[in-house]
């Protein structure tokens with residue numbers, strides 16, 4: 001007896017019908033790079049996989065008015081190869097570039113990354129940094145949910161059985177905004193060694209920070225923007241001291257939320273360094289002398 | 295269920311359960327055992343094949359997902375006379391093969407790279423091999439062999 005059955009959807013409507021067929025407990029299958037690892041270790045809690053990796057409407061990247069739309073079944077390789085994203089979503093492209101090896105990047109999808117809900121998912125901080133909405137379809141219709149609200153905690157999402165993320169949208173960042181993504185740690189190492197951060201920012205004409213978003217991943221039980229850190233940066237001029245202080249503040253936010261654990265000493269130092277480095281890169285500070293480079 | 299695809303240039307149709315991986319389909323249902331199983335969880339690259347022109351780990355592809363695709367396995371990589379092709383020959387010459395279990399995946403990763411990028415730098419070769427583990431060679435000779443093949447292919451008319 002096979003452990004589960006397989007069905008391929010060629011349109012979103014077909015996928016929704018298959019996922020909501022009451023005779024089966026079904027789950028979407030995109031690249032399979034999380035699912036096939038899971039079924040190797042644990043008995044599946046579904047009876048059928050619905051393959052959504054070939055639905056054309058879920059595979060494209062496009063600009064629509066002031067928004068970018070990314071199909072949920074777009075792979076990391078396709079993210080990296082998109083000129084539109086290289087221009088408007090540098091942090092997401094950098095995250096995609098750092099995923100796995102080429103074989104994983106050619107298969108794994110952004111929708112699968114969000115759907116899987118891992119705390120260390122590299123696609124998520126960039127999406128939250130871009131203020132992205134996930135567009136979720138089910139038999140009742142469509143709803144748009146901020147990506148941060150979909151993720152309730154490690155491997156817990158707000159997705160219901162029968163839900164399918166069809167695509168993500170985000171508004172274009174204000175002209176002149178730069179964004180970066182940094183990560184440390186190996187995927188397979190203990191969670192202690194995993195941290196990542198997406199940062200976006202822009203300076204005003206007189207050289208003050210007028211726009212900034214700071215989104216560390218794997219730092220809090222529920223991922224969110226660190227507005228405490230953003231608030232202390234807004235209106236200030238970039239300086240090494242400011243960014244060191246911002247990094248330290250990010251660490252304090254993390255420790256306050258998670259409490260002290262065996263991994264805290266390491267993570268607090270690592271997050272501080274990661275956040276201040278990301279800020280220096282976004283605001284193009286030279287690492288050595290701390291001057292602002294144009 | 296019936297799965298039909300193009301395997302090493304030839305149409306195949308195979309009856310197989312829906313819950314197995316492409317790796318198992320190749321090895322157990324099509325008797326192509328050149329593709330190796332190392333970790334079976336996407337980490338080692340021993341099972342790498344080329345699917346519609348892109349490198350994938352066949353242990354991370356569900357067999358029915360091969361439907362209608364073009365799959366190239368290590369058995370599909372050879373010279374016109376069936377012997378080793380230039381990449382495989384360079385692996386031999388540069389001492390890039392020891393126990394051999396990683397080699398089918400390494401060759402597929404090398405072929406996938408050279409199809410997309412005929413002028414790879416050494417850094418690009420290393421990135422292309424980022425998902426392929428080798429416990430024997432230390433990688434240096436493998437990078438050398440791919441680099442030599444790239445040079446050789448560029449020199450051809």
Ligand SMILES: Cc1cc2nc3c(=O)[nH]c(=O)nc-3n(C[C@H](O)[C@H](O)[C@H](O)COP(=O)(O)OP(=O)(O)OC[C@H]3O[C@@H](n4cnc5c(N)ncnc54)[C@H](O)[C@@H]3O)c2cc1C
Pocket residue numbers: 027028029030031032033034035036037052072073098099100101104107108109110111112113114115116120121122123159163164165166187335336337
């Ligand atoms: C060797 C290796 C290295 C990896 N490296 C990284 C890394 O560096 N960074 C990282 O973040 N991840 C990494 N991963 C994890 C994985 O590749 C990513 O999370 C990937 O994005 C998952 O996408 P997928 O399409 O393969 O998901 P699948 O396995 O197909 O699906 C994952 C989950 O999401 C659900 N799902 C899929 N698509 C949708 C959808 N459209 N709507 C709703 N639910 C959906 C599925 O039902 C399932 O629960 C790695 C995995 C491996 C095996």
Ligand code: FES
Pocket residue numbers: 330331332333334335336337338339340341342351352353354
């Ligand atoms: S066996 Fe597929 S990656 Fe190791």
Ligand code: FES
Pocket residue numbers: 390391392393394395396397427428429430431
């Ligand atoms: S030659 Fe033995 S693992 Fe690579």
